[in-house]
Amino acid sequence: MTLKPIFDAIEKSAHRIRDAITNEDLCYSEQCNATGDMQLKLDIQSDLIIAEEFSKISAIKAIASEEKEEAEILHENGKYMIAYDPLDGSSLIDVNLSVGSIFGIYDGEFQAKKMLASVYVVYGPRLEMVTAYKGSVRHFIFRHGKFMEQETIKLKEKGKLNAPGGTQQHWPKHHKQMVDSLFNEGYRLRYSGGMVPDLHQILLKGGGLFSYPGTTDKPEGKLRKLFEVFPFAFVYETAGGKAIDNKGHRLLELPCDDPHETTPCFFGSKYEISKVKEAYGV
Numbered sequence: 023m024t025l026k027p028i029f030d031a032i033e034k035s036a037h038r039i040r041d042a043i044t045n046e047d048l049c050y051s052e053q054c055n056a057t058g059d060m061q062l063k064l065d066i067q068s069d070l071i072i073a074e075e076f077s078k079i080s081a082i083k084a085i086a087s088e089e090k091e092e093a094e095i096l097h098e099n100g101k102y103m104i105a106y107d108p109l110d111g112s113s114l115i116d117v118n119l120s121v122g123s124i125f126g127i128y129d130g131e132f133q134a135k136k137m138l139a140s141v142y143v144v145y146g147p148r149l150e151m152v153t154a155y156k157g158s159v160r161h162f163i164f165r166h167g168k169f170m171e172q173e174t175i176k177l178k179e180k181g182k183l184n185a186p187g188g189t190q191q192h193w194p195k196h197h198k199q200m201v202d203s204l205f206n207e208g209y210r211l212r213y214s215g216g217m218v219p220d221l222h223q224i225l226l227k228g229g230g231l232f233s234y235p236g237t238t239d240k241p242e243g244k245l246r247k248l249f250e251v252f253p254f255a256f257v258y259e260t261a262g263g264k265a266i267d268n269k270g271h272r273l274l275e276l277p278c279d280d281p282h283e284t285t286p287c288f289f290g291s292k293y294e295i296s297k298v299k300e301a302y303g304v
């Protein structure tokens with residue numbers, strides 16, 4: 023069975039979400055709307071769009087979304103399970119920064135070791151899509167009515183960008199030292215606060231480090247395993263990079279007991295991840 027229908031459904035959702043972002047009222051409560059109508063927040067709208075497109079595919083057994091408490095069964099006899107964040111970084115829309123949708127496609131179980139493919143969409147000045155499947159990371163840019171494939175994405179051994187997440191005030195000391203040591207080596211700060219564009223930038227510019235540590239206020243980090251961490255770990259590893267937690271474990275080996283579980287996470291090229299391990303003593 024091929025994943026093509028699932029990739030096509032993601033493409034269709036991407037167009038509909040891009041339309042919603044462009045044309046809908048910017049509104050962060052269900053009540054506020056210039057015309058006085060009830061209006062759904064963009065992230066809820068995006069969730070409904072994706073669920074509707076996926077419900078048409080009988081090979082999909084269940085979906086789990088960042089917007090839903092529990093996973094939802096779509097087709098009992100389906101094979102694939104998809105976890106997605108419909109509109110990651112949605113609070114950046116009011117300042118017109120890039121946002122994204124993230125998808126992890128699993129074989130029968132929402133566990134990292136069962137991941138078959140992952141996909142993300144970037145809604146920026148352009149519409150872009152990246153897929154990690156069967157050993158390659160493919161990059162598509164929407165132009166003249168269709169997604170045109172670009173060069174395959176490969177990370178270099180060492181990059182130049184540093185994207186440190188979370189509140190510095192709450193970082194552990196060794197984390198701060200690690201971040202500073204990269205800056206002292208000449209790394210440049212690139213952090214928008216949107217996981218999709220921030221990780222996309224590091225991938226396309228050849229490498230660097232994105233980190234979201236465990237902090238004093240959030241010891242297990244902020245980013246969700248199923249909707250954010252596992253899909254990007256799959257992309258980074260497929261592109262030749264590394265993705266680990268604060269204990270040095272591969273993110274793709276971590277268990278997931280609850281759809282909304284979080285973990286500290288580090289994504290980067292090989293050199294930066296070796297620096298993280300050194301600083302964390304793992």
Ligand code: F6P
Nearest residue numbers: 110111187188189215216217218
């Ligand atoms: O999980 C939502 C999110 O907006 C991610 O897209 C982003 O990487 C992270 O939160 C930013 O968090 P912080 O502002 O704490 O660095």
